[in-house]
Amino acid sequence: MNESVGIVKTRSVDFDVELQLESGRVLGPLTLAYETYGTLNRSKSNAVLVAHAWTGDAHAAGRHGPDDRKPGWWDGMIGPGKVLDTDQYFVICSNVIGSCFGSTGPSSINPRTGKPYHLQFPVLMVRDMVRAQKLLIDHLGIEQLLTVIGGSMGAMQALEWAVHYPEHVRSIIPIAGTGRPSPMAIALNALARQAIYNDPMWRKGNYKPEHPPADGLALARAVGHISFLSDTSMQLKFGRRFSARDGQFDFFGQYEIERYLTYNGRNFVERFDTNSFLYLAKSLDLYDVSWGFDSLESALNNLACPSIWFAFSSDWLYAPYQTEEVVNVLRCLNKPVEYHLIESDYGHDSFLVEPEKFTPKVTSFLEKLSAES
Amino acid sequence: MNESVGIVKTRSVDFDVELQLESGRVLGPLTLAYETYGTLNRSKSNAVLVAHAWTGDAHAAGRHGPDDRKPGWWDGMIGPGKVLDTDQYFVICSNVIGSCFGSTGPSSINPRTGKPYHLQFPVLMVRDMVRAQKLLIDHLGIEQLLTVIGGSMGAMQALEWAVHYPEHVRSIIPIAGTGRPSPMAIALNALARQAIYNDPMWRKGNYKPEHPPADGLALARAVGHISFLSDTSMQLKFGRRFSARDGQFDFFGQYEIERYLTYNGRNFVERFDTNSFLYLAKSLDLYDVSWGFDSLESALNNLACPSIWFAFSSDWLYAPYQTEEVVNVLRCLNKPVEYHLIESDYGHDSFLVEPEKFTPKVTSFLEKLSAES
Numbered sequence: 001m002n003e004s005v006g007i008v009k010t011r012s013v014d015f016d017v018e019l020q021l022e023s024g025r026v027l028g029p030l031t032l033a034y035e036t037y038g039t040l041n042r043s044k045s046n047a048v049l050v051a052h053a054w055t056g057d058a059h060a061a062g063r064h065g066p067d068d069r070k071p072g073w074w075d076g077m078i079g080p081g082k083v084l085d086t087d088q089y090f091v092i093c094s095n096v097i098g099s100c101f102g103s104t105g106p107s108s109i110n111p112r113t114g115k116p117y118h119l120q121f122p123v124l125m126v127r128d129m130v131r132a133q134k135l136l137i138d139h140l141g142i143e144q145l146l147t148v149i150g151g152s153m154g155a156m157q158a159l160e161w162a163v164h165y166p167e168h169v170r171s172i173i174p175i176a177g178t179g180r181p182s183p184m185a186i187a188l189n190a191l192a193r194q195a196i197y198n199d200p201m202w203r204k205g206n207y208k209p210e211h212p213p214a215d216g217l218a219l220a221r222a223v224g225h226i227s228f229l230s231d232t233s234m235q236l237k238f239g240r241r242f243s244a245r246d247g248q249f250d251f252f253g254q255y256e257i258e259r260y261l262t263y264n265g266r267n268f269v270e271r272f273d274t275n276s277f278l279y280l281a282k283s284l285d286l287y288d289v290s291w292g293f294d295s296l297e298s299a300l301n302n303l304a305c306p307s308i309w310f311a312f313s314s315d316w317l318y319a320p321y322q323t324e325e326v327v328n329v330l331r332c333l334n335k336p337v338e339y340h341l342i343e344s345d346y347g348h349d350s351f352l353v354e355p356e357k358f359t360p361k362v363t364s365f366l367e368k369l370s371a372e373s
Numbered sequence: 374m375n376e377s378v379g380i381v382k383t384r385s386v387d388f389d390v391e392l393q394l395e396s397g398r399v400l401g402p403l404t405l406a407y408e409t410y411g412t413l414n415r416s417k418s419n420a421v422l423v424a425h426a427w428t429g430d431a432h433a434a435g436r437h438g439p440d441d442r443k444p445g446w447w448d449g450m451i452g453p454g455k456v457l458d459t460d461q462y463f464v465i466c467s468n469v470i471g472s473c474f475g476s477t478g479p480s481s482i483n484p485r486t487g488k489p490y491h492l493q494f495p496v497l498m499v500r501d502m503v504r505a506q507k508l509l510i511d512h513l514g515i516e517q518l519l520t521v522i523g524g525s526m527g528a529m530q531a532l533e534w535a536v537h538y539p540e541h542v543r544s545i546i547p548i549a550g551t552g553r554p555s556p557m558a559i560a561l562n563a564l565a566r567q568a569i570y571n572d573p574m575w576r577k578g579n580y581k582p583e584h585p586p587a588d589g590l591a592l593a594r595a596v597g598h599i600s601f602l603s604d605t606s607m608q609l610k611f612g613r614r615f616s617a618r619d620g621q622f623d624f625f626g627q628y629e630i631e632r633y634l635t636y637n638g639r640n641f642v643e644r645f646d647t648n649s650f651l652y653l654a655k656s657l658d659l660y661d662v663s664w665g666f667d668s669l670e671s672a673l674n675n676l677a678c679p680s681i682w683f684a685f686s687s688d689w690l691y692a693p694y695q696t697e698e699v700v701n702v703l704r705c706l707n708k709p710v711e712y713h714l715i716e717s718d719y720g721h722d723s724f725l726v727e728p729e730k731f732t733p734k735v736t737s738f739l740e741k742l743s744a745e746s
Contacts, residue, residue, distance in 0.1 A: 023622035123622040183607035183630040187599050190631040191592065195568060198588040215571040219564065226560050231692065234556035240661070248659065249396035249496040251651075255658065257556040258563040278624075285628065286621065288613070316689070319604065 003080040004071065005037040008062035012102055015135050019097075022291070025122040029111065032136050033058045033102025034094035037078055038086035040142070046370075047142045048084055049133065050074065050093040051150030051157035054224070054280050055272055057101035060093035061086075076355055083359045088370075089146065094136050096129040096157075098280050100273035103132075107209065107273050118275060119205040126153065126287050130160040137168070146369065149173035149362070151351035152318065153280070156287050159307075159326070163289060166304035171369050173362060175310045175351045178322035179296060180288040185317055188227045189281045192220035196274055205275050217274045218265030225261055230314035230347030289326070300329050306336035308365045310358045312350035313343045338365065376453040377444065378410040381435035385475055388508050395664070398495040402484065405509050406431045406475025407467035410451055411459035413515070419743075420515045421457055422506065423447060423466040424523030424530035427597070427653050428645055430474035433466035434459075449728055456732045461743075462519065467509050469502040469530075471653050473646035476505075480582065480646050491648060492578040499526065499660045503533040510541070520739065522546035524724035525691065526653070529660050531680075532699070536662060539677035544742050546735060548683045548724045551695035552669060553661040558690055561600045562654045565593035569647055578648050590647045591638030598634055603687035603720030662699070673702050679709035681738045683731045685723035686716045711738065 010033050018028040035058045040047060050060050052073070061078035063071050072093075078084045084091050095103040098121070106121035113120070137145065148158040148169055155177025162172045178185075196202050199216025207213055238257040246253035254262070293299040309327050311320035320341050330337040342357045344350035350357070383406050391401040408431045413420060423433050425446070434451035436444050445466075451457045457464050468476040471494070479494035486493070510518065521531040521542055528550025535545045551558075569575050572589025580586055611630040619626035627635070666672040682700050684693035693714050703710040715730045717723035723730070 025622075119624055123624055123626075180613060182604055183611045183613060183628070184599070184602075184604040186613070186628050187602075187607065187630045187634060190628070190634055191564070191595055191599070193631075194592050194595065194635070195571070198568070198571060198592060200573065219567050219571060222564055222567065226557070226564070229557075229560075231555055231557040231689070234560065238556045240553060240556060240559070249398075251492055251496055251655070253496075255556070255559050255563070257560050258566075261560060261563055262567070282624070316604070 003082070004075065005062035005079050005086055007065060008035055008037065008059070008072070009064070010035050010058050010102060013136065013139055017135065019128070019131060021122055021128045022125040023122055027097070027104065027122055027128075030097065030104050030132055030135070031102065031108070032094050032097070032132060034092060034136055035059055035061070035072075037061050037091040038089050040090040040140070044142050045144070045146065046089050047137075047140070047145050048089045048091045049137070049145050049148045049161070050078070050084070050091060051148060051154035052093060052096065053150070053152040053154050054284065055268075055277070056154070057099065058093050058095040061091070077359065083355075083362050084149070092136070092140065094133055096280070097132045098124045098129065098276060098283060100276035105273070106205070106275035106279055121275070121279060123286070124279060124283050125291065126156045126283055127160050127164065127291070129283070130157050130164065133157070134165060134168070143168065145169045147171040147173055147366065149175070151175040152177065152348065153284060159289055162305055162307065163299055163302045166302055169305050171305045171365070172307045173365070174307065174323075175358070176312055176315055176318055176348055177309070178287070178318040179290070179326040181284060181318065182322065185227070186285045188223055188317070189285050192223040192281060193278060195219035195223065196278060202274065207274065209273075212269060212274050214266070214269045217269050217272070217277060218262070220277060221265040221268040222261040225264055227317045228347055228349040230316060230345060232314055232345040233347055236345060296326070296329055297333065300326065300335070301333055303330065303335050306338070306369070308338040308340070308361065310340050310342055310351070310361075312347070313341060314345050315348045315350065317348040376455070377448065378435040378452050378459055380438060381408055381410065381432070381445070382437070383408050383431050383475060386509065386512055388512075390508065392501070392504060394495055394501045395498040396495055400470065400477065400495055400501075403470065403477050403505055403508070404475065404481070405467050405470070405505060407465060407509055408432055408434070408445075410434050410464040411462050413463040413513070417515050418517070418519060419462050420510075420513070420518050421462045421464045422510070422518050422521045422534070423451070423457070423464060424521060424527035425466060425469065426523070426525040426527050427657065428641075428650070429527070430472065431466050431468040434464070450732065456728075456735050457522070465509070465513065467506055469653070470505045471497045471502065471649060471656060473649040478646070479578070479648035479652055494648070494652060496659070497652060497656050498664065499529045499656055500533050500537065500664070502656070503530050503537065506530070507538060507541070516541065518542050519742065520544040520546055522548070522735070524548040525550065525721065526657060532662055535678055535680065536672055536675045539675055542678050544678050544738070545680045546738070547680065547696075548731070549685055549688055549691055549721055550682070551660070551691040552663070552699040554657060554691065555695065558600070559658045561596055561690070562658055565596040565654060566651060568592035568596065569651060575647065580647065582646070585642060585647050587639070587642045590642050590645070590650060591635070593650060594638040594641040595634040598637055600690045601720055601722040603689060603718060605687055605718040606720055609718060669699070669702050670706065673699065673708070674706055676703065676708050679711070679742070681711040681713070681734065683713050683715055683724070685720070686714060687718050688721045688723065690721040
């Protein structure tokens with residue numbers, strides 16, 4: 001289980017298209033950044049698409065160089081002998097459009113003006129991200145994906161694949177997902193947005209990359225962090241410990257949890273673009289699998305493949321009842337569906353923190369699927 | 374039940390004292406703003422102290438004038454024939470120190486400098502607020518309060534009264550309280566603080582009253598709002614409705630919940646002082662009934678009076694388990710204690726939104742108490 005895919009490279013492909021978006025606008029030309037691990041088999045039947053979450057990227061496994069400090073974000077899942085076994089599967093991960101890690105996003109050059117899009121970039125739905133991914137899958141010559149797997153926003157992408165490209169997926173594995181975020185989730189994103197809008201450095205999106213609205217983005221990230229954790233995980237990790245460096249009665253004295261949020265917020269500014277953060281937050285809020293359909297039922301009736309769903313007991317961002325809403329409709333529609341509520345204290349982040357709690361079920365799901373081919 | 378205490382006036386009393394604070398600092402002289410409703414009986418045995426929450430004030434009932442648009446913040450509870458029956462009880466409510474409605478706080482004049490305290494104001498614990506209230510109760514010639522009742526920060530004050538002045542209270546009624554806030558509650562306050570610190574108008578607390586850090590305070594209030602509501606109450610009130618005035622694909626388009634948070638945040642700036650907001654947030658975070666004691670048990674062992682506790686099922690700020698932690702210790706110590714977990718969808722705010730769900734139990738608790746005198 002400790003084997004790595006080794007040194008990998010993010011590749012990039014340009015599509016000279018005008019992608020028709022849900023908003024009615026078009027986006028193009030498009031660049032997509034992606035990585036692949038393992039080998040596509042002769043029948044092209046072993047391709048697995050890994051879909052990343054809000055602040056993720058195409059670098060899901062391996063290292064970019066021998067001195068690379070950290071491996072890809074889901075390295076524990078992807079590699080020889082791992083759950084997504086690269087001796088067996090051809091694993092693809094691409095950066096979503098709207099993001100800032102090589103795929104077209106608000107900091108890309110708008111071909112119509114020769115300048116960065118900034119707020120001229122169109123508001124995207126998750127469906128649009130998947131539409132762009134379909135271009136990549138076609139480009140790689142893959143007719144049908146063995147599965148699409150992802151957590152959080154990745155789960156949304158998996159579901160969109162199954163609804164809109166039913167002939168092109170043999171299964172989906174949505175983890176810590178939702179059919180549509182709750183008003184609570186929207187409210188938290190609203191705080192994050194406002195934190196950025198309040199920062200004079202944001203300049204309505206026209207900041208220079210070297211002068212980002214650091215205070216605003218760090219605070220926005222702290223909002224996110226809280227929603228990814230849980231009351232219990234904070235109790236376990238921080239409790240009510242006061243920072244050893246501060247006096248309890250100092251006005252600016254901090255509890256450990258506070259210091260952690262500040263520290264991580266600051267680090268985030270180094271690696272993420274503010275406008276991308278805002279655009280993707282918007283895509284999350286707008287996500288609704290039934291968008292454009294008469295009902296949740298009619299959207300989910302499009303599914304032609306088996307799906308396996310995981311929700312986490314302490315996830316209060318996309319709480320289990322939201323996955324269950326989708327799963328129950330799928331069951332009513334007699335779709336082949338498996339659902340597991342995983343007991344975990346780590347909130348929404350459980351899918352990253354405690355993968356061992358659900359991966360055995362992923363393994364057997366994939367084995368059964370492979371046996372059927 | 375619809376009778377009002379009528380037109381009332383906030384009074385004010387000055388104490389030429391040096392109040393010794395938990396931090397080791399002193400605060401004085403002190404001004405306390407307060408209101409009273411009903412008449413103190415001859416034996417001075419019918420006094421009820423109402424303790425307000427974070428952003429509350431001394432104006433708990435009645436109106437300040439015939440054209441006053443809104444009555445006091447707990448008018449539904451206080452008046453002739455109401456739960457806190459002013460034909461029967463002498464009800465007192467005072468603004469806590471650290472606040473901005475007439476009692477000494479960070480915007481008061483520091484007698485040592487002749488200028489507003491701003492960040493020279495000492496960090497307070499809830500215990501210090503209660504210490505100041507004791508001065509007022511003494512001033513009113515009351516030896517023993519029939520009860521201290523309050524929600525949220527008011528519940529903390531009630532508990533502090535029972536722990537530190539056991540001979541001066543005959544009962545307490547803490548509602549939606551906690552023995553010590555969780556790291557989640559601290560984390561949310563950390564966001565609120567940072568939102569204010571990020572606002573250049575804050576100027577490290579040295580803003581002019583007419584130029585408050587409005588963006589920061591409005592956002593800080595929005596954080597609070599979210600924590601006072603619940604997932605369910607947001608679903609019921611806002612769902613995923615998009616503002617009718619905005620286009621769904623407008624970058625700045627808002628959901629109803631978002632518009633609500635923005636609107637209420639802005640209104641809050643009109644009525645609350647930013648530094649007071651910060652100081653009281655700090656007092657909430659620091660609250661720990663066992664502060665200065667060896668244990669929770671030894672703190673609660675001080676209680677000499679019956680208490681009745683209410684927690685609300687959907688309260689995720691001071692979740693029911695926190696009240697239960699205190700109640701369980703009181704039970705182990707064989708203290709007379711009554712506990713009710715109230716089913717309500719309105720989160721922490723339930724104590725303000727659905728008082729009818731717990732007030733009958735308050736009424737019978739108080740009747741039993743009065744019968745014993």
